[in-house]
Amino acid sequence: MLLRVNNLETIFRMDRGDVRAVDGINFNIKTGKTLGMVGESGCGKSVTALSIMRLVPDPPGKITAGSIEFDGRNILSLPEKEMRKVRGNEISIVFQEPLSSLNPVFTCGEQVREAIALHSHLGRKDSKAKAVEMLRKVRIPDPEIRYKNYPHQMSGGMRQRVMIAMALSCQPKLLIADEPTTALDVSVQAQIIELLRDLREELGMSVLLITHDLAVIAQMADTVVVMYAGKIVEKAPVERLFSEPSHPYTQGLLASMPGYSVSGKALPVIPGSVPDPAKLPPGCRFSDRCSKRIDRCFVEEPPLFDLGNSHFSRCWLYSKEES
Amino acid sequence: MRMTKERNKRNRKPGSGGLWSVGWTRFRERRLAVAGAVIVLFLYLVAIFAPVLTPYNPVTYGDIPAARYMGPSFQHPFGTDKFGRDVMTRMFYGSRVSLLIGFFAVTLSIVLGSLVGALSGYAGGIVDAVLMRVVDALMAIPRLFLLLTCIALFSQSILLIIILLGATGWMSAARLVRGQVLAIKQKDYIVAAEALGAGGKRIIFKHLIPNTLTVIVVSATLRIGGIILAEAALSFLGLGVPPPTPSWGMMVFEGRDVMLDAWWVSTFPGLAIVITVIGFNLLGDGLRDAFDPIHFT
Numbered sequence A: 001m002l003l004r005v006n007n008l009e010t011i012f013r014m015d016r017g018d019v020r021a022v023d024g025i026n027f028n029i030k031t032g033k034t035l036g037m038v039g040e041s042g043c044g045k046s047v048t049a050l051s052i053m054r055l056v057p058d059p060p061g062k063i064t065a066g067s068i069e070f071d072g073r074n075i076l077s078l079p080e081k082e083m084r085k086v087r088g089n090e091i092s093i094v095f096q097e098p099l100s101s102l103n104p105v106f107t108c109g110e111q112v113r114e115a116i117a118l119h120s121h122l123g124r125k126d127s128k129a130k131a132v133e134m135l136r137k138v139r140i141p142d143p144e145i146r147y148k149n150y151p152h153q154m155s156g157g158m159r160q161r162v163m164i165a166m167a168l169s170c171q172p173k174l175l176i177a178d179e180p181t182t183a184l185d186v187s188v189q190a191q192i193i194e195l196l197r198d199l200r201e202e203l204g205m206s207v208l209l210i211t212h213d214l215a216v217i218a219q220m221a222d223t224v225v226v227m228y229a230g231k232i233v234e235k236a237p238v239e240r241l242f243s244e245p246s247h248p249y250t251q252g253l254l255a256s257m258p259g260y261s262v263s264g265k266a267l268p269v270i271p272g273s274v275p276d277p278a279k280l281p282p283g284c285r286f287s288d289r290c291s292k293r294i295d296r297c298f299v300e301e302p303p304l305f306d307l308g309n310s311h312f313s314r315c316w317l318y319s320k321e322e323s
Numbered sequence B: 001m002r003m004t005k006e007r008n009k010r011n012r013k014p015g016s017g018g019l020w021s022v023g024w025t026r027f028r029e030r031r032l033a034v035a036g037a038v039i040v041l042f043l044y045l046v047a048i049f050a051p052v053l054t055p056y057n058p059v060t061y062g063d064i065p066a067a068r069y070m071g072p073s074f075q076h077p078f079g080t081d082k083f084g085r086d087v088m089t090r091m092f093y094g095s096r097v098s099l100l101i102g103f104f105a106v107t108l109s110i111v112l113g114s115l116v117g118a119l120s121g122y123a124g125g126i127v128d129a130v131l132m133r134v135v136d137a138l139m140a141i142p143r144l145f146l147l148l149t150c151i152a153l154f155s156q157s158i159l160l161i162i163i164l165l166g167a168t169g170w171m172s173a174a175r176l177v178r179g180q181v182l183a184i185k186q187k188d189y190i191v192a193a194e195a196l197g198a199g200g201k202r203i204i205f206k207h208l209i210p211n212t213l214t215v216i217v218v219s220a221t222l223r224i225g226g227i228i229l230a231e232a233a234l235s236f237l238g239l240g241v242p243p244p245t246p247s248w249g250m251m252v253f254e255g256r257d258v259m260l261d262a263w264w265v266s267t268f269p270g271l272a273i274v275i276t277v278i279g280f281n282l283l284g285d286g287l288r289d290a291f292d293p294i295h296f297t
Helices: A045-053 A080-086 A108-119 A124-137 A156-168 A186-203 A214-220 A238-243 A248-255 A295-299 B002-011 B019-028 B031-053 B087-123 B125-139 B143-153 B158-167 B170-185 B188-195 B200-236 B248-258 B264-290
Strands: A003-014 A017-029 A034-038 A061-070 A091-094 A174-178 A206-211 A223-228 A231-237
Touching (some): A003 A045, A017 A034, A017 A045, A017 A223, A017 A231, A034 A214, A045 A061, A045 A091, A045 A174, A045 A206, A091 A156, A091 B188, A108 A124, A108 A156, A124 A156, A156 A186, A174 A186, A186 A214, A206 A214, A214 A238, A223 A238, A223 A248, A231 A238, A231 A248, B019 B264, B031 B087, B031 B264, B087 B125, B087 B158, B087 B170, B087 B248, B087 B264, B125 B170, B143 B158, B143 B200, B158 B200, B170 B200, B188 B200, B200 B248, B248 B264
Parallel strands (some): A034 A206, A034 A223, A091 A174, A174 A206
Antiparallel strands (some): A003 A017, A003 A061, A223 A231
16 A cells, blocks of 8 residues: 555635635555545545645645555654655645746746755756656647746646646655646647656556546546545445445435537536535535435534445445434 | 747746745846846946046046036036036946945945844744834834934944845834734745745745745845945035045035036936936836735745
């Protein structure tokens, strides 16, 4: 097991009270496997990613409980200096916005070279050669020429490739891809996903893929966790999630996917929106939007029920005593 | 339309689209800015080639009874002063003092200000609070009195004036850089750099300061005018560069008693100060417009 996240809790101390952005989540990622994480905006996906990198802005954020075991050691207890050697070297992250994630005053190639030089003792010439090699690996045409381009001279897809080249330059064991295709055109999205898939095979790395796009999950993930308001509501192998979604929220997400429901009819939507994390309902967090709610949902929060076949669901519908 | 298209094509040549080359293109389009640059360049050329441009010596006295207070003529275009020295020659040499002091004092204050500002903005919290309160406290000290006291305590020299003007001028630069850093710190590429394992020092010197560099250069250029004025004021009060080294402020001071009889002694160095400050300000304004960060995203 490469990554073991146990009971992770990250809170943000705001003027209006503490906000539990991530509220006691558990998941594991095996070496070479891809875990997909889905959910609406504000459900805690990105905070989970930043928590693993230990880059939650503090203040106001803070990891208050749990452990993150990476490659056998708890990275939450590493001193900052040690953690710096993990970042970019063993765990890398690709962000959503390829435009603003590159420094505008340096050339793209120079930034890839910088990422390489940070964790290796290569000289200027060698690191430059390796940077060009990385640009070629992420399928940027004419890498020697593109090396000298500034970020504003490249398209969004090209910039995201540069970001991927930077993230993978030290061959990390775990890549966190935080909405890697959200800001891109649909045709470019497909290319980036294909690139990530190929590089994953080539480097044998594990991936934590964060997205709100179920199509991306279907193409890449082995296991999926569905998050809602800071909690995991469903966890399943990818085929099972799509064939037998158990949680009403997951069912709603799948139903609202174009091409998944009857054509010619309006797409079904989940009514309402994610609750304010500072004012969560007392029972199940999804209760006020759920179509299958029962009285118990408003009073008591459901635990994660084991449905067998590595399938888990946080819904009272699967309680043994209920059925 | 066609022209802009042509130009875009040229700019998209690999490696030519950097901040500086785009800024340079935009700078050239501004006439006043180019005029400012020409003035500044002219001043530096005069300062460097002063000995070639004039046959006279700036320091040695002329034939005092005969040559003093001669009005502008072909031999002495700007006249002579009370010691019979050629005013134009002294102005040429005086530009050395003004430009030297302007350049080094501003460099000192900008370097100091950038470091303090970047550290303060990046570190935040208690470090930021302490540094900014120090800046507030230093800004409350009346600059002129501090300068007068220090110069009275130590001997007058160009080095002392550079250090004093530099050391009393960095606070506003620190505030400016801190403000920039606070804005840039929020950018994704700073988080991205941290995610790659970059440490604080690297973030400050590789990411924060380079991205504030245009603002720093612009503010430095605008500041040089102020420093030249401060030096002139000090010299006018008799506390600037020690005589007989010519300096523009000193020359204005020397001519003030004979303003009505020998107006040229004060007027020409005074004009030189005005033109120099205007030149630097035009250049600074032009640079600011050309490197306006709105156009670089």
